[in-house]
Amino acid sequence: MVLEVRKPRPLWEILFSTHHTDIGLLYIIFSLTLFFLGGALAISIRTELFLPGAQVFEDANTFNRVFTVHGTTMLFLWVIPFAAGIGNYLIPIMVRYKDMAWPKLNAVAFWMIPVGAALVWLGFADTTWNAYPPYSILRAPGPAAEMWIFGLKILGISSILGAINFVVTILKMKHPDLPMMKLPLFTWSILSTSLIILMSMPTFAAALIMLYTDRLGVSGFFNPAMGGDPLAYQHLFWFTFHPEVYVFVIPAIGMIYEIIPKFSRKPIFSYTSGITAFILLTIVSFASWAHHMFATGMSFTEKTVFMIGTLAAVPASAMHIFNWIATMWGGRIRFKAPIAFVVGGIITFFLAGAGGVVNSAMPLDFLTHDSYWVVGHMHLFLMGIITFAFVGFIYYLFPLITGRMYNERAAMIQFWLMFIGVFLVFVTQHLLGLYGMPRRVVDYVPVEPLIIMNQISTVGAYMLLVGMGIFLFNLIKSAGWGKPANMEDPFGIREKYYDYRRREPHH
Amino acid sequence: MVSYSALVLILVLIAVLTLLGVNSAAFAQETTERYLSARIEIWALFYRLMVVAFVIGAVVMGTMTYVIWRFRESHPKNRGDITPAAGGGAHH
Numbered sequence: 375m376v377l378e379v380r381k382p383r384p385l386w387e388i389l390f391s392t393h394h395t396d397i398g399l400l401y402i403i404f405s406l407t408l409f410f411l412g413g414a415l416a417i418s419i420r421t422e423l424f425l426p427g428a429q430v431f432e433d434a435n436t437f438n439r440v441f442t443v444h445g446t447t448m449l450f451l452w453v454i455p456f457a458a459g460i461g462n463y464l465i466p467i468m469v470r471y472k473d474m475a476w477p478k479l480n481a482v483a484f485w486m487i488p489v490g491a492a493l494v495w496l497g498f499a500d501t502t503w504n505a506y507p508p509y510s511i512l513r514a515p516g517p518a519a520e521m522w523i524f525g526l527k528i529l530g531i532s533s534i535l536g537a538i539n540f541v542v543t544i545l546k547m548k549h550p551d552l553p554m555m556k557l558p559l560f561t562w563s564i565l566s567t568s569l570i571i572l573m574s575m576p577t578f579a580a581a582l583i584m585l586y587t588d589r590l591g592v593s594g595f596f597n598p599a600m601g602g603d604p605l606a607y608q609h610l611f612w613f614t615f616h617p618e619v620y621v622f623v624i625p626a627i628g629m630i631y632e633i634i635p636k637f638s639r640k641p642i643f644s645y646t647s648g649i650t651a652f653i654l655l656t657i658v659s660f661a662s663w664a665h666h667m668f669a670t671g672m673s674f675t676e677k678t679v680f681m682i683g684t685l686a687a688v689p690a691s692a693m694h695i696f697n698w699i700a701t702m703w704g705g706r707i708r709f710k711a712p713i714a715f716v717v718g719g720i721i722t723f724f725l726a727g728a729g730g731v732v733n734s735a736m737p738l739d740f741l742t743h744d745s746y747w748v749v750g751h752m753h754l755f756l757m758g759i760i761t762f763a764f765v766g767f768i769y770y771l772f773p774l775i776t777g778r779m780y781n782e783r784a785a786m787i788q789f790w791l792m793f794i795g796v797f798l799v800f801v802t803q804h805l806l807g808l809y810g811m812p813r814r815v816v817d818y819v820p821v822e823p824l825i826i827m828n829q830i831s832t833v834g835a836y837m838l839l840v841g842m843g844i845f846l847f848n849l850i851k852s853a854g855w856g857k858p859a860n861m862e863d864p865f866g867i868r869e870k871y872y873d874y875r876r877r878e879p880h881h
Numbered sequence: 882m883v884s885y886s887a888l889v890l891i892l893v894l895i896a897v898l899t900l901l902g903v904n905s906a907a908f909a910q911e912t913t914e915r916y917l918s919a920r921i922e923i924w925a926l927f928y929r930l931m932v933v934a935f936v937i938g939a940v941v942m943g944t945m946t947y948v949i950w951r952f953r954e955s956h957p958k959n960r961g962d963i964t965p966a967a968g969g970g971a972h973h
Contacts, residue, residue: 638952685896688892688896689889689892692888692892695941696888699941699944699945699948702948702949702952703948703952704952705952706952706954706959707948707949707952707953707954708954709949709953709954717945717949720945721942721945724938724941724942725938728934728937728938731930731934732927732930732931732934735926735930737922737923737926738923738926738927738930740923741923741924741927
């Protein structure tokens with residue numbers, strides 16, 4: 375077993391290791407920890423909004439801080455590090471190399487993340503995760519905003535270092551007898567993701583420096599009083615973070631491609647179309663950033679270009695969904711927790727995508743802009759397909775990591791709680807947006823429809839909380855005391871599992 | 882099984898219908914005279930798109946439900962010896 379739970383190693387040996395499975399494990403444990411912390415903030419937000427008026431937070435500023443750190447945590451400290459962790463764990467195995475191309479750089483990339491996380495959490499900024507100027511450069515309290523900027527800077531550098539390592543490992547370190555077109559689709563997903571990071575992240579890195587110097591008052595890039603333009607920041611921000619949406623979702627898609635064929639006991643319906651769709655998504659991810667800015671007074675031509683650019687992602691996403699359904703068609707699906715989560719994720723992926731088409735139609739965007747619709751849409755993606763695929767994949771990798779089996783019944787209870795909970799929380803939030811509730815508000819107009827829908831949303835959030843509690847308990851208990859897994863075929867599906875005998879010398 | 886060409890045809894059709902509707906309302910707030918009727922047009926477009934989304938959603942979700950029900954391991958037609966399909970799993 376890779377982790378060797380039954381023959382534990384000293385903690386320092388894992389902490390100071392540069393071996394890809396150890397770094398991967400650190401990524402996974404760290405990101406899961408931050409996921410639970412960010413989730414706790416989400417529960418406080420939903421508790422506050424259960425009723426109009428003050429429930430949890432005394433003032434709006436504290437509420438702003440909480441949802442800023444919640445958003446930053448979930449995006450940069452849960453989704454990205456988790457995908458990097460799974461990539462670390464599996465990519466060298468899949469390309470048949472002993473480790474990542476640069477193991478020490480890999481360790482450095484990981485250890486930058488806790489530093490960035492500490493800055494974000496100790497500062498507790500109130501800028502929102504977008505940090506739009508002019509508020510973020512003129513009024514946002516320091517040093518929290520500065521700590522947020524530096525935290526994000528460090529996390530961005532870590533992402534870039536990790537991405538370089540993945541690209542080189544996949545393209546240059548793969549076994550010479552292994553052609554690209556035989557690599558698992560998960561490898562292609564990590565390659566696509568890494569390329570997107572490399573192309574998009576430097577823009578935000580530059581924007582952060584400009585934001586910081588604007589805050590110092592030595593420049594006025596985004597300060598209207600000094601001749602700057604706040605909208606320029608939005609362009610720089612979304613040039614990075616719309617592609618980043620695909621950085622979040624593409625690894626999840628890759629994980630789904632690992633799980634569905636195994637549990638359906640069929641080869642992937644169309645391997646080539648999967649790769650094509652990844653490449654298409656990588657390209658079109660850069661053609662749609664300004665759809666976040668339709669309400670900023672862009673010209674009709676600009677809006678049309680970005681609307682079409684956004685809709686261009688639909689065929690590629692549809693290719694994936696079609697591929698998954700066609701793979702399951704005619705199979706003999708054994709519904710264990712990993713594929714249950716994946717199927718749930720596909721359903722939410724479709725719903726979130728349908729909502730996204732509405733957002734991307736420029737006249738309709740004015741209906742939904744800055745409303746709770748956007749909150750519901752974004753979360754349906756992040757808590758829907760991405761988190762569902764991630765949780766499913768944790769269960770899938772659990773025997774490889776621990777040598778033990780998780781509790782299947784607990785995992786299925788968690789699945790149903792999360793599946794129903796996600797619908798209650800985030801579909802309701804779409805409706806809240808249509809009823810006119812703005813996003814990022816600590817209080818709302820005390821009218822019956824808003825109160826009822828907020829309460830439904832909060833009840834759903836508590837279902838997610840219970841599901842997450844079961845998840846945590848299952849992980850800890852099963853890792854320590856779970857039934858030893860049959861490592862050749864832990865799920866009894868007679869499909870090839872990962873090579874658990876892989877023991878490379880630790881660096 | 883829907884062929885690729887049929888799928889592409891459906892997607893193109895949806896894209897054209899969407900763009901036609903969008904173009905008619907794209908200049909919604911250019912003049913004050915058109916403001917009220919534009920609001921109606923926008924909501925009409927919203928409902929039209931939602932109808933399209935729900936129809937496609939029903940087809941996709943229906944297919945998913947059928948696949949989950951019919952091709953589950955415990956389905957009567959799926960019982961018996963497990964023989965992995967030709968091709969040998971996910972990684973070709």
